[in-house]
Amino acid sequence: MAMGGSLWHRVVDGEEAKRAIEAGNAAEHLPPDRIDIEQMVITQRYDLYSDEDHEVWSILFKKRMAQLERDASNVFLNGLRVINLREDRVPDLREVNANLRPMTGWQSRGVPGYLPAKCFFAFLAQRHFPTTLSVRPKTSMDYLPEPDIIHDVFGHVPLHADPVFADFLQTYGKAALHTNDPYHTERLARLFWFTVEFGLIREDGRLKLYGSGLISSEGEGHHSLQSPDVDRRPFEMERVCNTTFEIDHYQPILYVLEDFQQLRDAMETYANRLLNEPAGKVAAGAR
Numbered sequence: 631m632a633m634g635g636s637l638w639h640r641v642v643d644g645e646e647a648k649r650a651i652e653a654g655n656a657a658e659h660l661p662p663d664r665i666d667i668e669q670m671v672i673t674q675r676y677d678l679y680s681d682e683d684h685e686v687w688s689i690l691f692k693k694r695m696a697q698l699e700r701d702a703s704n705v706f707l708n709g710l711r712v713i714n715l716r717e718d719r720v721p722d723l724r725e726v727n728a729n730l731r732p733m734t735g736w737q738s739r740g741v742p743g744y745l746p747a748k749c750f751f752a753f754l755a756q757r758h759f760p761t762t763l764s765v766r767p768k769t770s771m772d773y774l775p776e777p778d779i780i781h782d783v784f785g786h787v788p789l790h791a792d793p794v795f796a797d798f799l800q801t802y803g804k805a806a807l808h809t810n811d812p813y814h815t816e817r818l819a820r821l822f823w824f825t826v827e828f829g830l831i832r833e834d835g836r837l838k839l840y841g842s843g844l845i846s847s848e849g850e851g852h853h854s855l856q857s858p859d860v861d862r863r864p865f866e867m868e869r870v871c872n873t874t875f876e877i878d879h880y881q882p883i884l885y886v887l888e889d890f891q892q893l894r895d896a897m898e899t900y901a902n903r904l905l906n907e908p909a910g911k912v913a914a915g916a917r
């Protein structure tokens with residue numbers, strides 16, 4: 631996701647990027663139906679990626695696949711095949727989208743990096759995934775506090791090829807865009823964290839990875855499956871939304887899905903409740 635800071639990189643340093651950032655900041659407080667995501671999108675100037683960028687992508691891709699072929703969700707691995715990411719170079723979003731769009735209607739769209747939360751949700755609500763275009767430097771290959779194209783495309787986009795996950799993420803975006811109640815905003819942020827970013831799923835009788843933070847991190851990927859210090863709980867919407875999380879260290883609590891239908895159905899129920907309330911108000915009993 632691209633809600634955090636942004637990493638300087640020549641592919642996001644230009645007039646178009648400046649205008650996109652300004653459009654995002656200006657749109658932050660607009661009503662949802664007036665947020666125009668197209669103004670926040672930038673072109674992926676593919677020719678500006680350096681040999682080092684392609685090399686960093688390639689090293690990390692190969693390194694992660696060694697674990698993921700065994701430990702990642704089949705849904706993730708299928709998606710990876712569908713969008714046809716190559717191991718030797720940074721993905722070209724036009725090629726990714728040509729494969730992705732016919733599957734679910736989702737598209738990966740270039741953004742300069744930072745997006746206000748409401749704008750991020752407006753993208754999701756329209757089946758567009760705001761995608762950071764920069765590549766981390768070779769000197770910080772193993773840890774990067776902000777998203778880059780490796781986190782965003784390798785870590786997130788493969789799941790968007792799955793029709794069930796695709797529905798879930800759009801419904802999530804609509805609900806998060808609609809509510810102005812800080813109580814629900816916080817709960818939805820926790821839901822995103824414990825599923826999209828750090829979710830586990832049960833497949834073939836064992837635990838597998840699907841959250842992008844686990845997919846894109848070798849250390850945390852292993853820790854999440856093997857460490858005795860992790861409390862792995864069955865997914866339950868209310869409990870997830872009530873669980874606080876901490877950043878900057880390995881997650882001590884993770885939630886395990888039985889399948890993605892479970893997530894989609896729980897999100898539908900939550901969204902129906904929120905979307906039927908006037909924006910900014912919470913019906914009595916909703917808590």
Ligand SMILES: [Fe+2]
Nearest residue numbers: 631777827842
């Ligand atoms: Fe993310």
